[in-house]
Amino acid sequence: MYRYDEFDQSFVDQRVTQFRDQVSRRLAGELSEDEFKPLRLTNGLYLQLHAYMLRVAVPYGTLTAQQLRQLAHIARRYDRGWGHFTTRQNIQFNWIKLDEAPDVLAALAKVQMHALQTSGNVIRNTTADHFAGVARDEIEDPRIWCEIIRQWSSLHPEFSFLPRKFKIAVTGAPNDRAAVKVHDIGLRMHRNAQGEIGFEVIVGGGLGRTPIIGKTIRKFLPKQDLLSYLEAILRVYNEFGRRDNIYKARIKILVHEIGVEEMSRRVEEEWQTLRDGRLQLPADAIEFITKQFAPPHYPERPERVPALEALRLEDRDFARWLRTNVAPHRVPGYGIVTLSLKKGDVAPGDASAEQMEAIADLAEKFGFSEIRVSHEQNLILPHAALADLPKLWPALKVLGLDTANSNQITDIIACPGLDYCALANARSIPVAQRIMARFNELAQVHEIGELKIKISGCINACGHHHVGHIGILGVDKNGEEFYQITLGGHAGEDATLGSIIGPAVASDQIVEAVENLVGTYLDLRQEGERFLDTYRRVGNALFKERLYAAA
Amino acid sequence: MSAPVQKSKEKVALQAVTGNRLRDGAVIFRTRAGAWSTQLVDTETASNEIAAAQLLAAAEQDAKNAIVVGPYLFAVSDQSGELQAVTLRERIRAAGPTVIEAGIAAVQHI
């Protein structure tokens, strides 16, 4: 876990002081909304439908128990007692008051957190995969590089007014859980022929109005060149990215318009002027950050646990939970535990202050005080001993965090949608909840298997619907909520964008539609096929035929 | 935000002005008394384009005076006896989220 030194702490403290001054000038009418808006956005404060929403950065989705407790405190003291975990590993508070926002930022700074650059046309929170540091297939912990990028990008004087927002993701494993191919810059760590670890640099991926898979502009970049190379890409984007149309302003449009070869050439040309400068990363600077992500000391814990085996045989829910919510850990005797925030009673990804505090306690007891936020809007205890699971699981049951549905049909990703968001065309949370209610039998959920439903309330695609196995996009048709369905999207290293299956369906038919699609899959699937596999084998046609025949 | 288009020969929809309160972001409506309220009930309505433009201009002055942020016109109807927003978006703004929040219960009306 990265711990701030005096420099990092000074930086966030000074930022809070600066923002407090800006807020008081705004409230006194000395700053217009137009002048204040970029200042507010660069501190993560949006004006949404009902109130100001604060998006707090959770760098590379990693939290300490102390930080999670402080988030609970903020939820209680400054909001309505809950928070929402997002698809970019951040947390959002939906009912913040402007005149209290500086106090919220001060409370965050106390625990080495901030809301810097979680909004606006700036470099946003750099995300990693939520199993970083503990996954078996990992080559190197990507969070080291996320932290290096985080510092370099914080209040960068040249890149504070980009054409549009900029999102970077890093994967340290061949199995890409960070979805690097649908980011403005994706960095894939791997070894070259000499066995050295470096980055494949992928540029111009993204979802939204024009979803595109990113293109590789450099196959191997040595570690010491990372920041100078990123600076070159950002400079090319800052200079040549379109500014005439906000729907054409992302770097993906630039890459599409000039071509990947020309993009690569411009970046290399710019990079030649930067590579030998002060951005070069010396070994000891890398070491300083790397040390902070050293794994905890893992006491030896048994791989075979009689109590766990007994409970697995005795309790079918526990058996199911083990199957879906406990992933293999690098260290024998340990597991990566997903705490489902998808029970269906509240919005996917929402947690109450009480739940947050209880999870903090559990992390201290069962997980070296560390919690992760996944892109799938769940929380994770990344270092749970298998031998502790028979005690952990009942504690989760009490808190409503035990739903055994990780990566299953009811592990739905949904954006806040029209219930909260000023950009939305339709609601997404009630749709998610109705699907979850329809598929509330765990046996059926497990029978269906891996199926990722992602719901967005508008074309901005914060629910990542383009990369859902079933993607659902809310649209407004003559003032009514309708839902466009896409099939076959996938966010991993074999990333694909979903294809539209047919005309949008009405709100009161969307759950039936999902049922119908699941039914088609169950009828057609072959041994061992997940929904995505069956879809890739048979294609759109059969699914479409059955769906619209039933209508 | 722009107001919905009015066809002058047909029954004209009423318009009102809404925005968010600067200090705390609360959804507010401009009242007949020229103040701002979180309730739709005392909201000033305009039944023609000129009145609507005047109402919006007054609201924009309040924006300059750091009371409200981003005021705009929206369609309301009094057909049910009490004043209601016409679009789903504005009904949700007026009444709150349609889902139960993890911290407190929200209004469920749709």
Add this chain to the structure above:
Amino acid sequence: MPLLKNGRVSEDAWQKVPDDAPAPSYGPVILSLARWQAERQNFLGRNAAIGVHLKNTDDVAALQPDLDRIGLIVLDFPKYTDGRAYSQARILRERLGYTGELRASGNVLLDQLLIMQRAGFDAFVIDRPDAEQAWRKAQRAFNVFYQPTGDGRATIPELRRHLLHRAAQ
């Protein structure tokens, strides 16, 4: 237009010459890039300082051959959200070694003074009564910075290494 430079507001001594107007016979003048490129020799022959006003779509490298003869470069922010001039400024200062006055004009907001200064600007066209106070506030807002620019400040990573090396001795 009043000019904020070195923390003080003053009137601008330079004269902007439109493309179709004759050049005045004396005094420092600001030309567009096109005019400068077309009449370079004439202006070099004048015994007065030369300034060039670039659009934020101009390639700053076009000035490279004459940077030591140019006393002022004006860069443009058509809207404060358009940040191209930040890159232009850094290239002029850090890659091309420009040492003359580098002026920000257009939609320049007081809350941008610090990052503009970091990018290399040392003068700002700004018509606000509180400009001098805003400049002082901007200078004091932060004393730690993560990124190297041409502003002469050490970065946090550099200070860190310095401390670590000192501790190791």
